[in-house]
Amino acid sequence: MKRSEVNQILKDAECFLKEKNFLLPPWAYWNLEDWNRNKENAQEVITNMLGWDITDFGSGNFNKRGLFLFTIRNGKLNVDKKTYAEKVMIVEENQETPMHYHWNKMEDIINRGGGNLVIELYNSTPNNQLDSTDVTFKKDGMTGTVKAGGKVILTPGESITLEPGMYHRFYGEKGKVLVGEVSSVNDDSTDNCFYEKVGRFPVIEEDEQPLYLLVSDYEKFLRS
Numbered sequence: 001m002k003r004s005e006v007n008q009i010l011k012d013a014e015c016f017l018k019e020k021n022f023l024l025p026p027w028a029y030w031n032l033e034d035w036n037r038n039k040e041n042a043q044e045v046i047t048n049m050l051g052w053d054i055t056d057f058g059s060g061n062f063n064k065r066g067l068f069l070f071t072i073r074n075g076k077l078n079v080d081k082k083t084y085a086e087k088v089m090i091v092e093e094n095q096e097t098p099m100h101y102h103w104n105k106m107e108d109i110i111n112r113g114g115g116n117l118v119i120e121l122y123n124s125t126p127n128n129q130l131d132s133t134d135v136t137f138k139k140d141g142m143t144g145t146v147k148a149g150g151k152v153i154l155t156p157g158e159s160i161t162l163e164p165g166m167y168h169r170f171y172g173e174k175g176k177v178l179v180g181e182v183s184s185v186n187d188d189s190t191d192n193c194f195y196e197k198v199g200r201f202p203v204i205e206e207d208e209q210p211l212y213l214l215v216s217d218y219e220k221f222l223r224s
Contacts (some may be wrong), residue, residue, distance in 0.1 A: 001056055001202040002204055007211040009054055013068050013090050020113050020178050022088060024070060028052070028212065032221060035213060039222055046222060048074045049188070049215040055096055058199030065096045071215065075185040085186040089179040091117060092170040097170040099130075099195040102162075107183035110159040115175030117154040122167035128193055130167060137161065167195060 017024065027045060028056045030038070045051060059065035068090040075082030085105075091097070093115060101124055111117045123131035124155055132148050138161040139152065146152060152160055153173065159180075188200055200217040213221055 001054070001060075001062065002205045002207050005062065006054055006204060006214070009062065009068060010052060010211050013070075016090055016176065016178065017088070018135060020070060022112070022178065023191075028070070030212070032210070032213070035222055039197075044080070046218045048076050048080075049218070050074055051166065051215050052212050053215045055200060055202055058202075060197060063092060063095060067095070067097045068071050069093065069215070071186065077185050077187065083185060085181075085183045087181040087183075087186070088112070091170065091177045091179055093172040093175055096171045097169060098198055099167050101165055101167045101193050102191050103193060104164055104191050105184050105186060106164060107162050107181055108159050108184070109162060109170070110180035111154040111156050112178040112180045113156045114172070114177040116156075116173040117170055117177045117179060118173045119152045119154065119160060119168050119170040121152060121213070122148050124165045124167050124193075128195075130195065135166065137166070180188055 026224040027034075027038070027042060028051065035042070039046070050073065053069040053071060054062075054065040054066070070088050070089065072086045073082070074085040099120070099122070109117070111121065121135040121137060123133050123135055125131050125158075130148065134145050134147055135150065136143065136145050137152065139154075140159055144152070154160060192200060210217060210221075
C-alpha cells in the first residue's frame, strides 16, 4: 500500500468516527515529534500495539479486502496485569475480512452503528480446515445455531461472541459499519489462523509523510 492511500483511509476514518461521536485518546493525533517527546511514557501504547491499524491482507485492494482498526486498550500476556482489549473498526459495504479464527482470543464483535454487519461462521477441525458441523454461537447472550458457513447478521446495537477456534469472515451490508471489539488480550502477531495465506500488516511504499503512525510503524519510526 502507498502511504498516500493509508493517509486517505485515516482521514476518511477520522471523519466517520467523528460523525458517530466516537472519540479517540489524545495520542491518536500525535505527529512524529510528539511521539519522540513522549516515547518514554508511552511504552504501553508502543509495546502493546495500541493505535491506528490498516490492512489490505496482502490483497492490493483495500476496498474489496481490507479493514481499518484502532486498538484503544490491550494487555500483554505474561507481562502486565491487563487481561482484556478493546478495538474500534470500520467495515465498508462488501469489504471482506477473510476467514480466520483465533487460537486463544475470545471476542465480542459489536455493531456500533451504520449498516449491517454480516458474519459467516464455521467450526474448525484439528488440522485447521472448515468443519461441516453446525455452529452454535451467542448473540447478545442468546444462543443460536447456523449450518456450516451460515450467516449471522448484526444490525446496529447487536453483538456476537466468537470463541477460540471459531472460523469467521465478515463484511458490511447496506452501508459502512462502525464495529466494536471487546476481547481477551489481543496478539495479532501469533494468534490469528487464516484459512487462506494472507498478509496481516501491509508493506508501505513511502510516497508521502505519515499523517499518523500505524501500529506497524512503531518499530521503524520509534527505534531507541
